[in-house]
Amino acid sequence: MTMAVGAATVARARGLWLAPLILGLAILAGTAIGETRLPFATVLRTLANHLWDAGYPVDGIEAGIIWSYRLPRAIVAACCGAGLALTGVVLQALLRNPLADPYLMGLSAGASTGAVLVTVAGVGGGAISMSLGALAGALLAFGCVVALARAVSGGAGGGRATQAAAAIILAGIAGSQMFNALTAFTIARSANAEQARGIMFWLMGNLSGIRWEDVASCTLVSLVGVGLCLWHRRGLDAFSFGADSAASLGINVPALRGTLVTATAIMVGVLVSKVGAIGFVGLVVPHAMRFLVGTRHDRLVPASALAGAVFLVAADVISRVIVPGQVLPIGVVTALVGAPAFALILVRGARR
Amino acid sequence: MRVDVRDLCARIHRTPILTDVSLCIEAGELFGLVGPNGSGKSTLMRCFAGLRRPSAGRILADGADLARMPGRARARRIALVEQQADTTDRLTVREAVELGRVPYLSPLRGWGAADAAAVADALAAVEMTGFATRHWHTLSGGERQRVHIARALAQSPDLLLLDEPTNHLDIRHQLSLMALVRDLPVTRVVALHDLNQAMICDRIGVLHQGRLVAAAPPDEVLDEGVLARVFGVAGTSHLDHDGSRRLCFSHAL
């Protein structure tokens, strides 16, 4: 007993400094590897120049690539990975459904619709940015899904909690389909072939437009997300046996669901607005981490955030180097890795 | 805990499920709740646990209005073992029981020695200490039910609510579970569908179409008239050779 507690404490203490280290290495790798081969020494020198004015002589163009393109891109990739994985953790725990992820809640579909309406159909007349459109779309779709789920389960207060969770999944599927149809409709109506290709690329996830301006908001939402999930870790644990069980353990279920699901929606809205809809991270990473660290959220939340971050940085690197001279949408890479991984999880789940 | 139920009504979508239930459960009592399927046993249990707000009437827990009690404070005093609660999470038995300490923990207050002791005691009380590291999905139905009870006991409740705890168990596990429940030193309310199991209760309440039609010791309540009127069966009550009463049922009416 004491041994188990001791071991857990040691593991946590080790995780405390191991996590930033792994994350730092991943971001460093994301900065060092890319379409153009740059010597690793140049990468380190450039970072040193910017971080503590080391004053090494480096090539201006190379330094620009490293500092202005690759580093913010790697940081944003890490934030997105962490945020999307956390969203999966939260939705899977609160809705008691292993298939819950941002896609299923209509968040990604809504964000795409918002972005497409702004960029292609010209909604807002240039006054609103694509990011804002995507954020609005994500929140709108999410609102629709929640409203529909409430209508289906006959008012959230009365119905059995499990029913409500099933209803929200079904509502999410319906909402996603509708918003995807709207996106397709908008593209078909207003976009020319070139625009359509660009949009398709963005929809599959695209980090190439990321600059330092995007880093702050992404870092903020993902850090707040991690903090909020850790703060409510015991509440998330209490959902193990369903919402009624959580309520009988003194958890204010509507309040916790409301807070975390809304935070999730905002987080995904912001992230998707920056990088497009990246699939499978929110679905696969939490499941993989449950196998590794168990279902307790004091470990699952940091582990998923870290794994999501590293996974997406790695996926971004792969997307840049796998086809020489061409950058793949990152969503293609996450799906190619994620879909088989997900199949594996399904098979293993069915076996036990 | 002394539980005072006054003129309790509960509705779901305007359909009255419980009507004017008034009842007093004494501290330390083992109170059985019987009634046919759909008579409102689970609904009453959920009202007791604070999961359902009564549409009228009050429940007083040691004089304090349950509706005004904050969730965490309530969960430290009242624990519920639901009729069915399962999980697909890969939890160990200990982790499942540790959930019972959630009402005592806060984001900043971590796990302490008192929590560990409560969990160990709860596991011992249901004789599941040896199963602590087993995974939930490897347990049998009876073992799961014991873990649920341990989780509830880890809440250190004054009132333990058990909703049909012997459902889906074989006869040996039913009897050993009821023996376990009988010996727990807290106030217990147990919803039961097996009337013979209800005979060990100090008192039983009979629910019929959402109304409490009787609340008294089992010997006094379960006679031929109640069996016919409430449960719709022809049955008789016999005095066993050990002095306890047994019900025998012959056919549905």
Ligand SMILES: Nc1ncnc2c1ncn2[C@@H]1O[C@H](COP(=O)(O)OP(=O)(O)O)[C@@H](O)[C@H]1O
């Ligand atoms: N969520 C619900 N929505 C509609 N009716 C319900 C709901 N829950 C229970 N009921 C109804 O309330 C009545 C009492 O149910 P319940 O308390 O579960 O009975 P018991 O536990 O005695 O079998 C039943 O008629 C049931 O159909």
Ligand SMILES: [Mg+2]
């Ligand atoms: Mg019931």
